Amino acid sequence: MIKIEAFDPQYIGALFSISLATGHIGGDASHLYENSELMGLIYSAPYAALEPSLVQLALDETGPLGFVLGAVDTDAWENRLETEWWPLLRSVYADPGPVPQPEWTLDQRRVHMIHHPTPVPAEIKDRYPAHIHLNLMPHAQGVGIGSRLLDGWLEVIAAASPEGVHVGVNRQNSRALRFWAQQGFTELAPPLAQSARTVWMGRLLR
Template identity: 45%
Template sequence: MFDLRPASPADRAALYRICLQTADSGADGTHLYRDPLLVGHIYAGPYLMFAPEHTFVLEDGEGVCGYVLGVADTPAFEARLEREWWPALRAQYPDPVNVPPHERTPDERLTHLIHHPSLHDPALLADYPAHLHIDLLPRAQGRGQGRRLLERLLLSLREAGAPGVQLGVGGRNTRAQAFYRHLGFSELRRTPGGSLVLGLKL
Protein backbone atom coordinates (compact mmCIF):
# COMPACT_ATOMS: atom_id res chain seq x y z
CA MET A 1 0.00 0.00 0.00
CA PHE A 2 2.88 2.39 0.71
CA ASP A 3 5.76 3.30 -1.56
CA LEU A 4 8.91 4.87 -0.13
CA ARG A 5 10.99 6.80 -2.65
CA PRO A 6 13.44 9.70 -2.92
CA ALA A 7 11.72 13.08 -3.00
CA SER A 8 11.80 15.20 -6.14
CA PRO A 9 11.18 18.92 -6.75
CA ALA A 10 7.64 17.97 -7.81
CA ASP A 11 6.94 16.94 -4.20
CA ARG A 12 7.47 20.44 -2.83
CA ALA A 13 3.77 21.29 -2.45
CA ALA A 14 3.07 17.94 -0.76
CA LEU A 15 5.92 18.43 1.72
CA TYR A 16 4.68 21.91 2.58
CA ARG A 17 1.13 20.62 3.02
CA ILE A 18 2.18 17.77 5.33
CA CYS A 19 4.46 20.09 7.27
CA LEU A 20 1.48 22.35 7.96
CA GLN A 21 -0.90 19.47 8.71
CA THR A 22 1.44 18.16 11.42
CA ALA A 23 2.59 21.55 12.78
CA ASP A 24 0.57 21.52 16.00
CA SER A 25 2.70 19.03 17.98
CA GLY A 26 1.94 16.40 15.36
CA ALA A 27 -1.69 17.46 14.83
CA ASP A 28 -3.08 19.61 12.03
CA GLY A 29 -1.82 23.17 12.36
CA THR A 30 -3.74 24.63 9.43
CA HIS A 31 -5.93 26.71 11.75
CA LEU A 32 -2.92 28.31 13.43
CA TYR A 33 -1.36 30.12 10.47
CA ARG A 34 -2.69 32.72 8.09
CA ASP A 35 0.14 32.02 5.64
CA PRO A 36 0.07 28.27 4.89
CA LEU A 37 3.60 28.32 3.44
CA LEU A 38 5.48 29.64 6.45
CA VAL A 39 5.99 26.32 8.24
CA GLY A 40 7.23 24.66 5.07
CA HIS A 41 9.62 27.51 4.30
CA ILE A 42 11.42 26.71 7.56
CA TYR A 43 11.08 22.97 8.06
CA ALA A 44 10.72 21.43 4.58
CA GLY A 45 11.73 23.63 1.65
CA PRO A 46 15.42 24.11 2.42
CA TYR A 47 15.99 20.36 2.82
CA LEU A 48 14.41 19.55 -0.52
CA MET A 49 16.49 22.31 -2.10
CA PHE A 50 19.88 21.71 -0.50
CA ALA A 51 19.82 18.09 0.76
CA PRO A 52 17.69 16.12 -1.72
CA GLU A 53 19.90 13.05 -1.20
CA HIS A 54 18.56 12.82 2.35
CA THR A 55 14.90 13.59 1.58
CA PHE A 56 12.40 10.74 1.18
CA VAL A 57 8.63 10.58 0.82
CA LEU A 58 5.98 8.00 1.61
CA GLU A 59 3.19 7.62 -0.93
CA ASP A 60 -0.07 5.67 -1.05
CA GLY A 61 -3.03 5.61 -3.42
CA GLU A 62 -4.10 9.08 -2.29
CA GLY A 63 -0.70 10.69 -2.78
CA VAL A 64 2.23 11.66 -0.58
CA CYS A 65 1.34 11.04 3.07
CA GLY A 66 4.65 11.37 4.87
CA TYR A 67 8.27 12.36 4.61
CA VAL A 68 11.62 12.21 6.32
CA LEU A 69 14.40 14.67 5.63
CA GLY A 70 17.70 15.62 7.12
CA VAL A 71 21.30 16.66 6.61
CA ALA A 72 24.60 14.99 7.48
CA ASP A 73 26.49 18.22 8.27
CA THR A 74 24.31 20.63 10.24
CA PRO A 75 26.80 23.54 10.54
CA ALA A 76 27.44 23.53 6.79
CA PHE A 77 23.70 23.39 6.13
CA GLU A 78 22.95 26.29 8.46
CA ALA A 79 25.69 28.36 6.85
CA ARG A 80 24.29 27.66 3.41
CA LEU A 81 20.79 28.69 4.47
CA GLU A 82 22.21 31.97 5.72
CA ARG A 83 23.77 32.57 2.30
CA GLU A 84 21.18 31.14 -0.06
CA TRP A 85 17.79 30.55 1.61
CA TRP A 86 16.96 33.12 4.25
CA PRO A 87 17.80 36.33 2.30
CA ALA A 88 14.90 35.99 -0.17
CA LEU A 89 12.45 35.10 2.60
CA ARG A 90 13.63 38.00 4.74
CA ALA A 91 12.87 40.32 1.85
CA GLN A 92 9.37 38.82 1.61
CA TYR A 93 8.51 38.70 5.32
CA PRO A 94 9.25 41.74 7.54
CA ASP A 95 10.99 41.05 10.85
CA PRO A 96 8.47 41.35 13.73
CA VAL A 97 11.29 42.21 16.12
CA ASN A 98 9.37 45.25 17.41
CA VAL A 99 6.41 43.11 18.47
CA PRO A 100 6.91 41.79 22.03
CA PRO A 101 7.38 38.00 21.97
CA HIS A 102 4.27 37.33 24.06
CA GLU A 103 2.14 39.37 21.63
CA ARG A 104 3.33 37.73 18.41
CA THR A 105 0.91 35.74 16.31
CA PRO A 106 1.90 32.22 15.20
CA ASP A 107 2.86 33.70 11.81
CA GLU A 108 5.02 36.33 13.49
CA ARG A 109 6.77 33.73 15.61
CA LEU A 110 7.76 31.83 12.48
CA THR A 111 8.71 35.01 10.66
CA HIS A 112 10.99 35.86 13.57
CA LEU A 113 12.71 32.50 13.03
CA ILE A 114 13.36 33.42 9.40
CA HIS A 115 15.24 36.52 10.53
CA HIS A 116 16.77 34.92 13.63
CA PRO A 117 17.13 31.19 12.94
CA SER A 118 17.32 28.81 15.87
CA LEU A 119 20.73 27.19 15.46
CA HIS A 120 21.65 23.78 16.80
CA ASP A 121 23.63 23.57 20.02
CA PRO A 122 27.36 23.56 19.12
CA ALA A 123 28.10 21.39 22.17
CA LEU A 124 26.14 18.52 20.59
CA LEU A 125 27.35 18.81 17.02
CA ALA A 126 30.70 17.04 17.46
CA ASP A 127 28.97 13.74 18.29
CA TYR A 128 25.65 14.42 16.53
CA PRO A 129 26.39 16.55 13.45
CA ALA A 130 23.37 15.29 11.51
CA HIS A 131 19.75 16.23 12.18
CA LEU A 132 16.36 15.22 10.82
CA HIS A 133 12.63 15.91 10.65
CA ILE A 134 9.90 13.32 10.05
CA ASP A 135 6.15 13.80 9.64
CA LEU A 136 3.33 11.43 8.69
CA LEU A 137 -0.34 12.12 8.14
CA PRO A 138 -2.76 10.10 10.32
CA ARG A 139 -3.58 7.62 7.57
CA ALA A 140 0.07 6.50 7.50
CA GLN A 141 0.56 6.32 11.26
CA GLY A 142 0.57 3.14 13.33
CA ARG A 143 1.54 0.97 10.37
CA GLY A 144 5.29 0.77 10.79
CA GLN A 145 5.86 3.39 8.12
CA GLY A 146 7.51 5.88 10.47
CA ARG A 147 10.15 3.32 11.37
CA ARG A 148 10.57 2.47 7.69
CA LEU A 149 11.11 6.11 6.73
CA LEU A 150 13.49 6.73 9.60
CA GLU A 151 15.58 3.64 8.88
CA ARG A 152 15.94 4.72 5.24
CA LEU A 153 17.22 8.14 6.25
CA LEU A 154 19.55 6.76 8.92
CA LEU A 155 21.12 4.51 6.29
CA SER A 156 21.58 7.52 4.04
CA LEU A 157 23.23 9.52 6.84
CA ARG A 158 25.52 6.62 7.76
CA GLU A 159 26.61 6.29 4.14
CA ALA A 160 27.42 10.02 4.19
CA GLY A 161 29.73 9.43 7.18
CA ALA A 162 27.70 11.08 9.95
CA PRO A 163 28.60 9.60 13.37
CA GLY A 164 25.36 10.66 15.05
CA VAL A 165 22.01 12.33 14.43
CA GLN A 166 19.80 14.56 16.57
CA LEU A 167 16.24 15.82 16.39
CA GLY A 168 13.91 18.08 18.32
CA VAL A 169 10.51 17.06 19.63
CA GLY A 170 7.92 19.13 21.47
CA GLY A 171 7.43 18.53 25.14
CA ARG A 172 3.70 17.89 24.59
CA ASN A 173 4.28 15.36 21.82
CA THR A 174 4.65 12.34 24.09
CA ARG A 175 3.67 9.93 21.34
CA ALA A 176 6.60 11.02 19.18
CA GLN A 177 8.94 10.90 22.18
CA ALA A 178 7.98 7.28 22.84
CA PHE A 179 8.45 6.42 19.16
CA TYR A 180 11.98 7.80 19.05
CA ARG A 181 13.01 6.24 22.35
CA HIS A 182 11.76 2.87 21.11
CA LEU A 183 14.10 3.22 18.14
CA GLY A 184 17.10 3.91 20.34
CA PHE A 185 17.16 7.69 20.65
CA SER A 186 18.09 9.13 24.04
CA GLU A 187 17.63 12.57 25.55
CA LEU A 188 20.55 14.96 25.01
CA ARG A 189 19.07 18.14 26.49
CA ARG A 190 15.87 20.04 27.21
CA THR A 191 15.26 23.51 25.89
CA PRO A 192 14.00 26.35 28.12
CA GLY A 193 10.65 26.04 26.33
CA GLY A 194 10.26 22.42 27.34
CA SER A 195 11.17 20.76 24.05
CA LEU A 196 13.57 17.80 23.98
CA VAL A 197 16.63 17.19 21.85
CA LEU A 198 17.12 13.47 21.25
CA GLY A 199 20.15 11.81 19.73
CA LEU A 200 21.24 8.50 18.19
CA LYS A 201 24.76 7.29 17.45
CA LEU A 202 25.08 5.99 13.90
Protein backbone atom coordinates in the same frame (compact mmCIF):
# COMPACT_ATOMS: atom_id res chain seq x y z
CA MET B 1 0.58 -0.44 -0.47
CA ILE B 2 3.02 2.05 1.03
CA LYS B 3 6.15 2.86 -0.98
CA ILE B 4 9.25 4.73 0.19
CA GLU B 5 10.73 6.72 -2.68
CA ALA B 6 13.31 9.39 -3.36
CA PHE B 7 11.94 12.92 -3.52
CA ASP B 8 10.26 13.93 -6.76
CA PRO B 9 9.89 17.71 -7.33
CA GLN B 10 6.28 17.20 -8.40
CA TYR B 11 5.50 16.60 -4.72
CA ILE B 12 6.90 19.85 -3.37
CA GLY B 13 3.36 20.93 -2.49
CA ALA B 14 2.98 17.84 -0.33
CA LEU B 15 5.94 18.91 1.80
CA PHE B 16 4.09 22.12 2.61
CA SER B 17 0.81 20.33 3.25
CA ILE B 18 2.34 17.69 5.52
CA SER B 19 4.38 20.28 7.41
CA LEU B 20 1.20 22.20 8.19
CA ALA B 21 -0.89 19.10 8.92
CA THR B 22 1.64 18.01 11.56
CA GLY B 23 2.73 21.42 12.81
CA HIS B 24 0.76 21.52 16.06
CA ILE B 25 2.18 18.92 18.48
CA GLY B 26 2.10 16.39 15.64
CA GLY B 27 -1.41 17.36 14.51
CA ASP B 28 -3.12 19.86 12.24
CA ALA B 29 -1.93 23.46 12.51
CA SER B 30 -3.92 24.90 9.62
CA HIS B 31 -6.31 26.73 11.96
CA LEU B 32 -3.42 28.49 13.69
CA TYR B 33 -1.78 30.22 10.72
CA GLU B 34 -2.92 32.79 8.21
CA ASN B 35 0.02 31.93 5.95
CA SER B 36 -0.15 28.21 5.24
CA GLU B 37 3.35 28.13 3.74
CA LEU B 38 5.43 29.29 6.72
CA MET B 39 5.85 25.87 8.30
CA GLY B 40 7.05 24.37 5.05
CA LEU B 41 9.34 27.28 4.27
CA ILE B 42 11.14 26.73 7.55
CA TYR B 43 11.08 22.97 8.10
CA SER B 44 10.89 21.14 4.77
CA ALA B 45 11.19 23.25 1.60
CA PRO B 46 14.84 24.24 2.16
CA TYR B 47 15.84 20.58 2.10
CA ALA B 48 13.97 19.96 -1.13
CA ALA B 49 15.67 22.99 -2.66
CA LEU B 50 19.20 22.58 -1.33
CA GLU B 51 19.62 18.89 -0.44
CA PRO B 52 16.95 16.90 -2.35
CA SER B 53 19.01 13.70 -2.29
CA LEU B 54 18.35 13.53 1.46
CA VAL B 55 14.57 13.79 1.11
CA GLN B 56 12.42 10.66 0.93
CA LEU B 57 8.65 10.27 0.74
CA ALA B 58 6.15 7.68 1.90
CA LEU B 59 3.41 7.29 -0.70
CA ASP B 60 0.29 5.25 -1.31
CA GLU B 61 -2.19 5.34 -4.17
CA THR B 62 -3.49 8.73 -2.97
CA GLY B 63 -0.07 10.40 -2.92
CA PRO B 64 2.47 11.38 -0.22
CA LEU B 65 1.65 10.45 3.37
CA GLY B 66 4.86 11.67 4.96
CA PHE B 67 8.48 12.59 4.51
CA VAL B 68 11.90 12.25 6.04
CA LEU B 69 14.69 14.73 5.40
CA GLY B 70 17.73 16.24 7.06
CA ALA B 71 21.44 16.94 6.73
CA VAL B 72 24.60 15.09 7.66
CA ASP B 73 26.44 18.18 8.98
CA THR B 74 24.13 20.49 10.90
CA ASP B 75 26.71 23.22 11.41
CA ALA B 76 27.41 23.41 7.67
CA TRP B 77 23.66 23.25 6.99
CA GLU B 78 22.93 26.22 9.23
CA ASN B 79 25.64 28.20 7.46
CA ARG B 80 24.21 27.23 4.10
CA LEU B 81 20.71 28.36 5.09
CA GLU B 82 22.16 31.70 6.12
CA THR B 83 23.65 32.28 2.68
CA GLU B 84 21.28 30.40 0.34
CA TRP B 85 17.83 30.27 1.92
CA TRP B 86 17.02 32.85 4.59
CA PRO B 87 18.04 35.96 2.61
CA LEU B 88 15.31 35.46 0.00
CA LEU B 89 12.64 34.85 2.63
CA ARG B 90 13.79 37.88 4.61
CA SER B 91 13.24 40.00 1.54
CA VAL B 92 9.64 38.77 1.38
CA TYR B 93 8.68 38.71 5.07
CA ALA B 94 9.41 41.75 7.20
CA ASP B 95 11.13 41.17 10.54
CA PRO B 96 8.52 41.60 13.30
CA GLY B 97 11.27 42.50 15.79
CA PRO B 98 14.41 41.17 17.44
CA VAL B 99 12.65 39.81 20.55
CA PRO B 100 9.43 37.75 20.47
CA GLN B 101 6.48 39.50 22.09
CA PRO B 102 3.57 37.84 23.96
CA GLU B 103 0.98 39.41 21.67
CA TRP B 104 2.55 38.16 18.45
CA THR B 105 0.58 35.81 16.23
CA LEU B 106 2.07 32.44 15.35
CA ASP B 107 2.77 33.78 11.86
CA GLN B 108 4.88 36.54 13.40
CA ARG B 109 6.73 34.04 15.56
CA ARG B 110 7.60 31.92 12.54
CA VAL B 111 8.76 34.97 10.58
CA HIS B 112 10.92 35.89 13.57
CA MET B 113 12.56 32.47 13.21
CA ILE B 114 13.37 33.27 9.58
CA HIS B 115 15.14 36.47 10.60
CA HIS B 116 16.64 35.15 13.84
CA PRO B 117 17.15 31.38 13.54
CA THR B 118 18.35 29.69 16.72
CA PRO B 119 21.28 27.35 16.05
CA VAL B 120 21.29 23.86 17.48
CA PRO B 121 23.40 23.84 20.67
CA ALA B 122 27.06 23.24 19.84
CA GLU B 123 27.39 20.36 22.28
CA ILE B 124 24.70 18.48 20.36
CA LYS B 125 26.14 19.21 16.91
CA ASP B 126 29.60 18.12 18.05
CA ARG B 127 28.47 14.63 19.13
CA TYR B 128 25.47 14.18 16.85
CA PRO B 129 26.30 16.22 13.72
CA ALA B 130 23.51 14.94 11.48
CA HIS B 131 19.88 15.94 12.01
CA ILE B 132 16.56 14.63 10.82
CA HIS B 133 12.93 15.70 10.43
CA LEU B 134 10.27 13.02 9.99
CA ASN B 135 6.61 13.96 9.54
CA LEU B 136 3.63 11.72 8.86
CA MET B 137 0.03 12.70 8.25
CA PRO B 138 -1.98 11.90 11.40
CA HIS B 139 -3.90 9.06 9.75
CA ALA B 140 -0.61 7.40 8.72
CA GLN B 141 0.98 7.45 12.17
CA GLY B 142 1.44 4.39 14.34
CA VAL B 143 1.48 1.76 11.59
CA GLY B 144 5.23 1.35 11.00
CA ILE B 145 5.73 3.87 8.20
CA GLY B 146 7.92 6.11 10.36
CA SER B 147 10.34 3.27 11.10
CA ARG B 148 10.63 2.50 7.39
CA LEU B 149 11.31 6.14 6.57
CA LEU B 150 13.97 6.37 9.27
CA ASP B 151 15.71 3.16 8.22
CA GLY B 152 15.76 4.25 4.59
CA TRP B 153 17.17 7.67 5.44
CA LEU B 154 19.91 6.20 7.61
CA GLU B 155 20.91 4.00 4.68
CA VAL B 156 21.15 7.07 2.45
CA ILE B 157 23.46 8.94 4.84
CA ALA B 158 25.56 5.90 5.75
CA ALA B 159 28.21 6.76 3.15
CA ALA B 160 28.85 10.08 4.92
CA SER B 161 29.37 8.17 8.18
CA PRO B 162 28.31 10.87 10.68
CA GLU B 163 29.09 10.02 14.29
CA GLY B 164 25.49 10.50 15.33
CA VAL B 165 22.12 12.03 14.45
CA HIS B 166 19.83 14.26 16.49
CA VAL B 167 16.22 15.34 16.33
CA GLY B 168 14.29 18.14 18.02
CA VAL B 169 10.89 17.13 19.41
CA ASN B 170 8.15 19.29 20.89
CA ARG B 171 8.09 18.53 24.62
CA GLN B 172 4.28 18.18 24.50
CA ASN B 173 4.35 15.63 21.68
CA SER B 174 4.38 12.46 23.77
CA ARG B 175 3.70 10.24 20.78
CA ALA B 176 6.76 11.54 18.92
CA LEU B 177 8.91 11.23 22.03
CA ARG B 178 7.90 7.56 22.34
CA PHE B 179 8.58 6.95 18.65
CA TRP B 180 12.10 8.33 18.76
CA ALA B 181 12.88 6.47 21.99
CA GLN B 182 11.75 3.24 20.32
CA GLN B 183 14.14 3.99 17.45
CA GLY B 184 17.14 4.15 19.79
CA PHE B 185 17.24 7.92 20.37
CA THR B 186 17.92 9.08 23.92
CA GLU B 187 17.09 12.44 25.45
CA LEU B 188 19.98 14.89 25.60
CA ALA B 189 20.27 17.68 28.13
CA PRO B 190 22.45 20.50 26.81
CA PRO B 191 23.11 23.42 29.16
CA LEU B 192 20.79 26.41 28.65
CA ALA B 193 18.22 24.29 26.83
CA GLN B 194 16.82 22.02 29.54
CA SER B 195 13.66 24.07 30.10
CA ALA B 196 13.06 24.89 26.43
CA ARG B 197 10.04 23.74 24.45
CA THR B 198 12.27 21.45 22.38
CA VAL B 199 13.51 18.10 23.65
CA TRP B 200 16.76 17.15 21.93
CA MET B 201 17.24 13.44 21.30
CA GLY B 202 20.24 11.72 19.74
CA ARG B 203 21.42 8.37 18.46
CA LEU B 204 25.04 7.40 17.88
CA LEU B 205 25.69 5.81 14.51
CA ARG B 206 29.32 4.76 14.93
